[in-house]
Amino acid sequence: MMRRIAQVSNSPSMSRRADPIAPRKTPRQARAQATYAAVLQAAAHILTEQGRGALTTNRIAERAGVSIGSLYQYFPSKEAILADLLRGMRREMLADIEAAAAACGGLNLRALTEALIRASVRHHAQAPDLARVLEQVELELPGDPETARIEAQLRDLLAAALADRGVPGPTVAAQDLAAITKGITDEAARAGETDLDFVIARAVRAVHGYLGL
Amino acid sequence: MMRRIAQVSNSPSMSRRADPIAPRKTPRQARAQATYAAVLQAAAHILTEQGRGALTTNRIAERAGVSIGSLYQYFPSKEAILADLLRGMRREMLADIEAAAAACGGLNLRALTEALIRASVRHHAQAPDLARVLEQVELELPGDPETARIEAQLRDLLAAALADRGVPGPTVAAQDLAAITKGITDEAARAGETDLDFVIARAVRAVHGYLGL
Amino acid sequence: MMRRIAQVSNSPSMSRRADPIAPRKTPRQARAQATYAAVLQAAAHILTEQGRGALTTNRIAERAGVSIGSLYQYFPSKEAILADLLRGMRREMLADIEAAAAACGGLNLRALTEALIRASVRHHAQAPDLARVLEQVELELPGDPETARIEAQLRDLLAAALADRGVPGPTVAAQDLAAITKGITDEAARAGETDLDFVIARAVRAVHGYLGL
Amino acid sequence: MMRRIAQVSNSPSMSRRADPIAPRKTPRQARAQATYAAVLQAAAHILTEQGRGALTTNRIAERAGVSIGSLYQYFPSKEAILADLLRGMRREMLADIEAAAAACGGLNLRALTEALIRASVRHHAQAPDLARVLEQVELELPGDPETARIEAQLRDLLAAALADRGVPGPTVAAQDLAAITKGITDEAARAGETDLDFVIARAVRAVHGYLGL
DNA sequence: CATGAATGAGTATTCATTCAT
DNA sequence: CATGAATGAATACTCATTCAT
Numbered sequence: 001m002m003r004r005i006a007q008v009s010n011s012p013s014m015s016r017r018a019d020p021i022a023p024r025k026t027p028r029q030a031r032a033q034a035t036y037a038a039v040l041q042a043a044a045h046i047l048t049e050q051g052r053g054a055l056t057t058n059r060i061a062e063r064a065g066v067s068i069g070s071l072y073q074y075f076p077s078k079e080a081i082l083a084d085l086l087r088g089m090r091r092e093m094l095a096d097i098e099a100a101a102a103a104c105g106g107l108n109l110r111a112l113t114e115a116l117i118r119a120s121v122r123h124h125a126q127a128p129d130l131a132r133v134l135e136q137v138e139l140e141l142p143g144d145p146e147t148a149r150i151e152a153q154l155r156d157l158l159a160a161a162l163a164d165r166g167v168p169g170p171t172v173a174a175q176d177l178a179a180i181t182k183g184i185t186d187e188a189a190r191a192g193e194t195d196l197d198f199v200i201a202r203a204v205r206a207v208h209g210y211l212g213l
Numbered sequence: 214m215m216r217r218i219a220q221v222s223n224s225p226s227m228s229r230r231a232d233p234i235a236p237r238k239t240p241r242q243a244r245a246q247a248t249y250a251a252v253l254q255a256a257a258h259i260l261t262e263q264g265r266g267a268l269t270t271n272r273i274a275e276r277a278g279v280s281i282g283s284l285y286q287y288f289p290s291k292e293a294i295l296a297d298l299l300r301g302m303r304r305e306m307l308a309d310i311e312a313a314a315a316a317c318g319g320l321n322l323r324a325l326t327e328a329l330i331r332a333s334v335r336h337h338a339q340a341p342d343l344a345r346v347l348e349q350v351e352l353e354l355p356g357d358p359e360t361a362r363i364e365a366q367l368r369d370l371l372a373a374a375l376a377d378r379g380v381p382g383p384t385v386a387a388q389d390l391a392a393i394t395k396g397i398t399d400e401a402a403r404a405g406e407t408d409l410d411f412v413i414a415r416a417v418r419a420v421h422g423y424l425g426l
Numbered sequence: 427m428m429r430r431i432a433q434v435s436n437s438p439s440m441s442r443r444a445d446p447i448a449p450r451k452t453p454r455q456a457r458a459q460a461t462y463a464a465v466l467q468a469a470a471h472i473l474t475e476q477g478r479g480a481l482t483t484n485r486i487a488e489r490a491g492v493s494i495g496s497l498y499q500y501f502p503s504k505e506a507i508l509a510d511l512l513r514g515m516r517r518e519m520l521a522d523i524e525a526a527a528a529a530c531g532g533l534n535l536r537a538l539t540e541a542l543i544r545a546s547v548r549h550h551a552q553a554p555d556l557a558r559v560l561e562q563v564e565l566e567l568p569g570d571p572e573t574a575r576i577e578a579q580l581r582d583l584l585a586a587a588l589a590d591r592g593v594p595g596p597t598v599a600a601q602d603l604a605a606i607t608k609g610i611t612d613e614a615a616r617a618g619e620t621d622l623d624f625v626i627a628r629a630v631r632a633v634h635g636y637l638g639l
Numbered sequence: 640m641m642r643r644i645a646q647v648s649n650s651p652s653m654s655r656r657a658d659p660i661a662p663r664k665t666p667r668q669a670r671a672q673a674t675y676a677a678v679l680q681a682a683a684h685i686l687t688e689q690g691r692g693a694l695t696t697n698r699i700a701e702r703a704g705v706s707i708g709s710l711y712q713y714f715p716s717k718e719a720i721l722a723d724l725l726r727g728m729r730r731e732m733l734a735d736i737e738a739a740a741a742a743c744g745g746l747n748l749r750a751l752t753e754a755l756i757r758a759s760v761r762h763h764a765q766a767p768d769l770a771r772v773l774e775q776v777e778l779e780l781p782g783d784p785e786t787a788r789i790e791a792q793l794r795d796l797l798a799a800a801l802a803d804r805g806v807p808g809p810t811v812a813a814q815d816l817a818a819i820t821k822g823i824t825d826e827a828a829r830a831g832e833t834d835l836d837f838v839i840a841r842a843v844r845a846v847h848g849y850l851g852l
Numbered sequence: 853c854a855t856g857a858a859t860g861a862g863t864a865t866t867c868a869t870t871c872a873t
Numbered sequence: 874c875a876t877g878a879a880t881g882a883a884t885a886c887t888c889a890t891t892c893a894t
Binding site: 854855856857858859860861862863864865866867868869870871872873 | 875876877878879880881882883884885886887888889890891892893894
């Protein structure tokens with residue numbers, strides 16, 4: 001699978017002081033923007049290459065070519081950096097899936113699910129290690145409302161699309177569809193597979209079978 | 214899903230001094246056996262109740278009612294404890310699946326896959342948090358040959374069973390079957406589902422669809 | 427006890443570059459004066475409301491509505507701000523005591539001491555927290571000559587007044603008079619007392635007793 | 640004034656885990672006892688010689704000839720060390736004052752107050768800097784119940800003794816007696832005085848005057 | 853063998869201060 | 874002059890591991 005490292009284009013909008021996870025302040029000047037992005041980039045790199053255990057704030061700052069003090073100008077804690085990466089990943093995923101769904105407006109269930117799975121696998125395949133780590137991290141992180149909102153939107157989008165096509169129990173079906181796709185993709189990545197289309201085909205077969213198509 | 218905490222009856226067979234993950238020495242006497250098991254028990258408890266971040270060797274020793282020195286008599290490092298837990302979990306899983314497969318000797322593909330999925334979901338459901346954490350841990354741990362061997366056995370067992378019933382590409386199919394089951398089970402656990410049979414039914418539907426049954 | 431927050435009208439007279447405690451430069455323009463005063467105000471507020479541990483230069487600047495850079499235009503260091511506050515407090519105190527002493531030109535010892543104690547307690551009571559913190563700070567601060575001069579003036583003023591009325595050992599007596607007043611006032615503030623006149627009465631009784639009146 | 644550095648014989652009795660100020664665990668072995676005492680000794684030294692700003696945990700450990708890890712075996716935080724020193728000082732003070740009071744069982748008010756003042760000044764004079772710093776620190780520290788209890792005992796002891804001798808408003812009088820003594824002693828220490836008897840005489844004069852003797 | 857005291861490298865985070873824009 | 878981004882030494886505290894008793 002091809003790799004493209006990170007989703008670093010998050011644009012924090014408000015300066016929320018009390019929240020330990022919200023970004024600390026909005027970078028206004030160009031230099032500040034660069035620092036902000038560099039920190040996220042560096043964190044993503046370290047996570048994918050060395051794993052969560054190796055993610056220390058000093059290491060992030062060093063890799064970002066930035067002082068530890070600068071890092072803390074923009075992120076109130078290490079967890080805030082992780083939360084930001086996760087948020088960015090979810091935002092991208094939602095955008096991809098929304099685009100795919102929009103492009104399938106009038107299509108039947110077969111075509112729709114295939115398109116969604118294709119988008120999903122492609123997305124996961126870009127940075128499978130990062131995705132896996134961030135999903136692990138999500139379980140320990142104090143929930144970020146923005147992230148929760150995006151995830152809810154994703155679930156609803158999927159469930160609505162299935163409901164439109166007359167799938168019974170669309171909520172559970174949406175969950176299982178996502179779970180099947182994720183399961184097959186992760187395991188394939190772990191096994192070192194690189195042929196995306198093959199992975200997609202198998203996920204599609206499982207989902208279509210699950211839906212009785 | 215019901216919970217049953219731990220798989221603590223691992224009995225390491227050889228004393229391998231250089232290996233940082235292999236158990237340090239075989240406890241032969243009763244008291245030693247008890248200490249050994251208590252450490253694993255304690256580690257499993259802490260992992261499920263407080264998460265990986267809370268797992269410290271001192272805490273394990275305290276919870277096990279053992280001195281930190283004694284802990285290090287039996288395990289050369291914290292990672293060795295985790296590796297031991299993982300090994301135990303895999304051993305159990307292999308045993309369960311082997312039993313299920315043996316009981317299905319002459320059965321057709323439908324019945325076989327259902328039995329296997331049932332065993333697998335049941336297994337995961339016993340201690341889903343522990344399983345999840347240990348699987349995360351596995352990615353960072355230096356591979357333990359014993360664990361690798363068990364996993365290979367599991368894959369081969371599954372692949373062989375599928376091959377026997379004429380499934381094409383049995384190795385990939387085995388991987389996907391496991392991935393689908395794991396994906397649906399994990400996501401169900403995360404969503405807080407407790408109706409095991411419902412989860413099993415959905416996994417079976419997906420797998421049967423995948424296999425074209 | 428009533429509270430009035432700060433003594434912020436210090437007007438530094440000379441530009442002494444090498445001294446780490448002397449104000450950095452004389453603000454001549456109106457805006458500069460305002461900035462200078464705002465910084466002192468902000469520092470006093472933070473000290474009284476949140477204590478010395480919360481006094482950071484960035485926080486001072488923020489509260490003063492001034493950039494951190496501007497703060498350092500006028501004060502060479504955080505200690506300089508504290509020294510300036512202390513100086514201001516001592517100046518006020520000297521002014522109050524001088525006024526009281528002047529008003530008592532021909533009075534006898536009883537009346538004089540009572541007037542001085544009254545002025546002193548009143549002064550302390552305006553901002554007891556700030557006074558206490560600044561006195562703590564004084565012990566750690568490299569001595570500021572201006573402040574030292576004011577304190578010497580105070581001591582001399584008191585000693586002279588006592589000497590004029592025939593008190594033997596006027597220097598020691600002056601020191602003790604101040605110590606008694608400060609001791610009783612501080613302890614009263616700490617105990618949460620609010621009746622200034624009661625505090626004054628007790629200090630007067632002790633001092634008069636001490637002086638054999 | 641003579642100096643004798645520290646009150647290091649505190650003997651923590653119970654292991655109270657949640658309290659951020661209570662000692663962390665009771666040192667059982669001789670080596671542990673030594674470490675515990677060395678930390679307190681070192682902290683007292685640094686406080687008196689370099690002031691509170693210089694009191695860092697690493698510095699304490701270094702001066703104590705102990706690793707930073709050992710320090711944290713016995714004290715859960717830096718504040719706990721300060722609280723322990725304060726507690727020790729209060730314990731000593733209470734013991735001294737109790738002894739003095741007991742020795743004055745049937746004495747009249749003049750003799751009693753003189754004895755108490757003598758004890759108090761002597762106590763303060765042993766380590767006046769340490770006493771001052773610890774009293775400052777007390778204001779910021781989360782209150783330790785043990786310390787509060789001792790201080791209450793001290794106040795009550797004094798008030799009762801005064802009440803016994805017919806002093807009106809014995810509680811306020813006790814507070815003022817202590818305040819006067821402390822005020823004169825501190826200021827004398829600050830002025831560099833070394834003649835304890837002279838200090839005592841002046842405090843006695845003020846207190847006797849205050850009490851109308 | 854068991855104990856638990858001791859170790860110290862490593863971690864997240866703060867804050868006084870500088871300097872390019 | 875004003876701004877605020879950047880700096881990095883310093884701080885409190887943790888935890889895997891060792892070793893004397």
